[in-house]
Amino acid sequence: MGTTYDFSRNAMLKKIGLSLGKKPLVFFISAVLVTLPLGYATNSVALILFVLYSILSAKKDNMSFNFALLLPLLLYGLMAISLVWSIDSKETLKALGKEAALLFIPLAFCFNKHFIKMGLNAILKNYSVGMCLFGFYYIGRAIIRYSETNNPDVFFYHELATPAVNAIYLSALFSIPLFYFLAVKRKAFWDFATIAYLLVFIFLLSSKTVIIIDVLLIVIYLLFYSPMPKKAKMVSGAVLVVLIAVLGYFGKIKERLVVEYEPNITTVVKKTDEGVINNLSIKDAWSKPEFSENDYFNGTAFRVYQVRIFKEMLTEDPMIFTGYGLNASLKKIQEKGIENGVYQGDGLNKGYNTQNFHNQYIETFADLGVFGFLLLIVLLLLNFKNAIKGKDFVHIAFAILMIALLLTESFLWRQRGIVFFTMFYCLFNALVPKISEKEKI
Template sequence: MTNIYSFLKNVWQDLIETQKENNFFIPFLLLLVTIVLPLGINNITLGILFLFLLLNRKKVTFKRSFFLAIPILLFIWMALSYFWAIDKERTLKAIPKEITLLLIPFLFSFIPVFNQKTKEKILKYYSFSIVAFTLVFMMRALIRYAITGDSNAFFYHGEYHDDYGLVPKLLNAIHVSVYVAVAFFYFLTKEVKSKADYSIVLFLFLFLLLLSSKNIIVVFLLLTFFYTSFYSKAVHRVRLRNIAIMVFAIGFILSFSRIKERFLVEIQSNTERGVRNDMTTIHTEQVHVVSIYEAWNNEKFSNGDFFPGAAFRVYQARMFFEFLQEEPIFWKGFGLNASLKKLLDKEKQYDLYPGYGTLNFHNQYIQNFAELGVIGFILLIVMLGVSLYKALQVKDFMHIAFTILMISLFLTESFLWRQRGVVFFTAFYSFFAVSNSRN
């Protein structure tokens, strides 16, 4: 108990001392560490940031930044899309969810630059908060497994109406994978590691495997190999590479069957429950699993057709290209979040199982193009491009890892159409871009 008290006291003193150096340190840190908490709490922390800006308005100055202007322009274009949206009601409801694209860059236009020491502490405390959350989720899974004996408690997220997975469905396992991956790379890139740091690296690695996000796992492993091969210091390179190989081997052995299932079958099911999708449960004997070829070429589907993740994304890409040919969306798109109307029409046209038409494109690039036209698409590409350029220019591996993770995630998820997603992306984008451009 004495050791815990001493540890917490040291953490508190460190937070206070750093806060004295930059008045926006704790408010911004709160915005990051509450990303997995209920949205209301995260919104409050954004309000606290604005409150600190008002309290310190005489001490701050406005700083122009090309990096910060891009997300602001993207939000303005989103808001303008209301005037040509085919579903004005849905567009109007979606605009407030995207407002952090405006607010966070605006705040960073005034916030004093976080120096390298403060920047490291923000990443440190964010990463430790993620470790704490993952421990809670793991304990939750252990308790559920002890009660029910169902190993599904250790994988992915809950399905449709239930919450029986490693993380709540509301958080989305794929999105949590990104939050955890950023924390993992913080501990991996520490120049001096304690035994506790190595244990955390192992734990977060295994947690990512259990979340079973195929895309993130592949990119995460490639980034880990890239760092241990090229970024770690020469005297540590062999040791770090051996640790990475060992951790991967252990994690792969422990979760092989479920990872294999998600990569090869892309369906989490068992013989008693049948095959699941996001809308309902379809019994195994009634299901035809749609292939990627069929998703791209079939003229008609049926209620018994089940789309695995990859096949569904191919189908959605097919719908987008059909929209480009059939609708005048090239320049302006359907309007923010307004494509649902057309996707529902396609659901009826192709006789899909009811509910598939309510799902978005699951691809941020296509989502931007379909709803905001080529201008919205270009703004997204430019934002990612300048982030990667700056990360490579200053050789900041954390910045590189974040940007590569976002580029890959956007291929399979409409991440910015989720409130947590847009807060996470905009906060880290602004944080890295501004800190690395001015330090």
């Protein structure tokens, strides 16, 4: 029976022009990662093809499983079970489709882990080159828009990113290629040029969290991982400092930092055509009894406000062990927004009460309870532990970036974010035995 199945499966693959082995798997995984900046439909098709090929090409000798691959499956299982007690079953059911990567990607890795292990470096290279090409597209698009509008804002933040993906998510997608080229042992001129290009592009995207983490990781690499002589490290460090200072001064970073911290120093009131806008401080966001339609939350103040309402939810509802259900906490956020009088939005702008927690740790606790929160913590810590143990800088950078980014974004509650995280998590943590030195960069 097994021989007959293998024969028919091989015949099916040959019929569509594919064969068993490393190269097709490298292609399909690379396709899933490279299509992340595109629309969800394109990325979903690439993901389905990867999973189908993994099933069709699976061999008993290549199948294996480990604890690291079990954790995403357990997290998805808890998401599915939360449908039973969800306060918004329609939203939970809808979200389960977006989160399906947590189920299918680890299973696909179990089928062909050996071939995937052999192709890790090729996958990272393909993805990094693909993102560099996307960067040229975004910059070219910005140049065309600038020629039409004469507005320099098109080169920064969400204006630089397409409507399909916001600047923060795009910054995360471009950070892995930055670390990949940074970790190349014998760098040529083009490697250094690509590092500078990616760093400039990430600065243009103006995500404060990602920029801070990326700069810290570059410093860590220069201090502890770079094979360069001491003088070369000092020169590289000096160039990095100058580049950061220039990009920070002339870009939108300085402007965004002022917007974030000015309300905490002095009262900021702005007059617009719609009326007077009051920029809230962190203290206001945490303790102000009621808000008005004219109260403006900057990024930090808004996240403090969301921590505040989560604290209120914990005291008001019996949801510590179960949560409200996957993606169902948004219903409670909306209720809290109406209760507190925050801006409700209009036809053009989103209201504060329609946005999620912007913190994956709080989001997971609110939706899945303490057990979901603990599962997420174990998953992230295991990823970090394996990164340190493996001494792979790209893996270390990925682990630190995710731990930090989840503090300011509900990254895993978005299809693009969960595919990005799960794919790289499985690539790095499913590799047993460890890759040899010859297979490294």
